[in-house]
Structure formats: structure tokens, C-alpha cells
Amino acid sequence: MAVEHMAxxxxxxxxxxxxxxxxAARAEEAFRRIYAEAFAEPPYRETEDDVAATxxxxxxxxxxxxxxxxxxxxxxxxxxxxxxxxLLADGGQHGFDLLELAxxxxxxxxxxxxxxxxxxxESTGAEYVRLNVHPEAGAAxxxxxxxxxxxxxxARPVDGAELHDTMLLVxxx
Numbered sequence: 001m002a003v004e005h006m007a008x009x010x011x012x013x014x015x016x017x018x019x020x021x022x023x024a025a026r027a028e029e030a031f032r033r034i035y036a037e038a039f040a041e042p043p044y045r046e047t048e049d050d051v052a053a054t055x056x057x058x059x060x061x062x063x064x065x066x067x068x069x070x071x072x073x074x075x076x077x078x079x080x081x082x083x084x085x086x087l088l089a090d091g092g093q094h095g096f097d098l099l100e101l102a103x104x105x106x107x108x109x110x111x112x113x114x115x116x117x118x119x120x121x122e123s124t125g126a127e128y129v130r131l132n133v134h135p136e137a138g139a140a141x142x143x144x145x146x147x148x149x150x151x152x153x154x155a156r157p158v159d160g161a162e163l164h165d166t167m168l169l170v171x172x173x
Contacts, residue, residue: 038102
């Protein structure tokens, strides 16, 4: 039986929890709050309709065994950041598709995004991670490059979306 979640403590009083599908589905409102706030900002400017569409996809994905997530909260339980994605079976290699990574503005610059990233990726045993990032999201682009990601091309993450840069991280074991 898979472990549903595990917690990691940090010096900032922020807990990062790894969540598999059932626990992530139960925490949907926390994920939605973080997502709606973070992606309302430029360059995304997502509307309530965009958020609703994303969380329709979230509910579908969270029913899959391959779904993984991480959620960061303050000591009082306030949600501050999230990461989510799904495992990939790709010709014998094990990959992970990082679908979303976001930290609410007041908690940025404290290493929480990296902790979320590592918590969700380390839970997968993946040999590589791929993601899409908005080309105008300078801070995100810089963070991903610093973490070892390399740009591999451009794609639309979902039908109708703007073109995003695709990035790949090869995990050396």
C-alpha cells in the first residue's frame, strides 16, 4: 500500500506534504486557492473561467494512480504553495510531467518552490521531468534553469493556450 502523504519541516515554519491522488483530491480547495492567486498575475492573467477549466482537469487527473502532488502550508494550515503532475511511461524510462508549480506572492523567495518541486519529483522515482513554462515568466524560467532544466522546444500545454517553452530535467541516479 502506498504512503498517502509524508511531511517535511523547514526553518520557515512551512510544512511541505507529498500527496498521492486521494489526498490531493481532498485538498482541492487549497490547490485552487494557490493556483487562482498565483496565476491571476502577469504573464498568466488567468480568469475565474480559466481556473474552473484547470480544476476540471485537476479532478480528472487526481483520479489517476499516476497523479502526484505536494502542498506547502504555514503552521496554521494556510496553503502557500503547490506542485502537481503525473507519472509517464515512456519506452521503458520513467518520467514525470510537472503540470503546475506555484507559490503565493507573500511566501516567494524562501525556497518553497524548490522544496515543493523536490518533494513531488522525489516521490516518483522518475529518470526525467518535463514541464511547460510561460516564456515571459522570467523568475520561473531562471529557477528552472538553476535547478538543471534545459529548454527543449515550445508547445501549448492545453488546447487554446499560448505557446510555452518546454523544459527537461534529466535526473542522474
